Amino acid sequence: MTYCVGVAVEAGLVFAGDRRTNAGPDHISEFRKLTVFEQPGERVLVLLSAGNLAVTQATVAMLQESASRESAESLMKAPSMFRAARLVGNVLREVHRVDGEALDEHNIGFNAGFVLGGQIAGEPPRLFQIYKEGNFIEATVDTPFLQIGETKYGKPVLDRLIRVSASLAETAKCVLVSYSPTLKSNVSVGLPIDLVCYRKDSLKLTCRTTIGTDDPYFQSLTTAWDVGIAALFRSLPDPEVG
């Protein structure tokens, strides 16, 4: 299924998405869910996708085609992040017009979600979640993270530890920690994870990396988290149960 998350903190934006795709438990593949649209000095947009792969790939492909054609209606020309989010929603609606009826006939739900974040010169960084219906919401300081896909096991970690005043590095750490319970409890999410950081007002990607099974930082982070949680649990007093 994939688990993707975008976070907007004062220092900038952090995005992550694993590549696990499954058509049933006996059909697992790897597809990248993170796409960057960048014009250094002018705009950086990061798009995360989850859901039916044919739907999300069609949407991303149409967005990439319009961007490369330098069409007026493209993520590379949108005058604001709000307009960019609306464009993603409109393209998704176009995919629904083309494929929705056939999916219906086969009783397959039209299932797709996107997180779009970034900065366009003249605006602050912004972060949106686009629903399968094509409408969308924007993250705020009260709820600075947006998740799509297999969100449930990571949510308590983010609820607990995300702070809008945190550094980009600490925010990236928190995002990666939220993958730990997700990877343990849900086989529809799996390494590698694509991770992107964007520092506010830099108007170019700050960091883009892919975390695989042999990534030493992620290994040490998740091991220390596992060991730390177990030690914390042991350190707490037991209740009296008679």
Place this chain on the structure above:
Amino acid sequence: MTYCVGVAVEAGLVFAGDRRTNAGPDHISEFRKLTVFEQPGERVLVLLSAGNLAVTQATVAMLQESASRESAESLMKAPSMFRAARLVGNVLREVHRVDGEALDEHNIGFNAGFVLGGQIAGEPPRLFQIYKEGNFIEATVDTPFLQIGETKYGKPVLDRLIRVSASLAETAKCVLVSYSPTLKSNVSVGLPIDLVCYRKDSLKLTCRTTIGTDDPYFQSLTTAWDVGIAALFRSLPDPEVG
């Protein structure tokens, strides 16, 4: 919605269920989801329920009626925990026969789940989960816990920390810790929590308590857990993000 969990460890059984019931977010009430059937020296059975309250209450009421009538077909007479689990399933199917069609007509799913655990003299303690269809599974040493209702936020804690060799007290602590992320991230689960422990071969309830908002142990446990998780997170090194 309620979050209920039963755990079978070598030392015995632990059960917990909160009382939150909601018919939409603007209609929240408190109903006990944990029912005990006990004949000290002969059997102890604990039943947890989650789902449509009319369905689960009807099922529990019919089980209680048959138990008080000393019917041959009752949880007080069932010759084994397997037969007891089958009885719960059969009663649930009877409720479906009575109410299922009317629920269908109103497009309301027949939604109910039960956890049944306990010990009947001559058998070891056993733990079952009964599905809305009336069939059921039994916990094993490989997967010693069974959850119903709002299970998702507690699952990573149990996956990580439940050990079949743990004491009853440690197991109860683990169950209570699994409520911490659930209470934080899900308003359809709320205090109080009914907690029952059963020590193997005692054939009487070991401990039965209700944990409300002013419970000093639960307060100190969840506070220490929150503070400990935050300290653990801070102690881990940040990634290099450029």
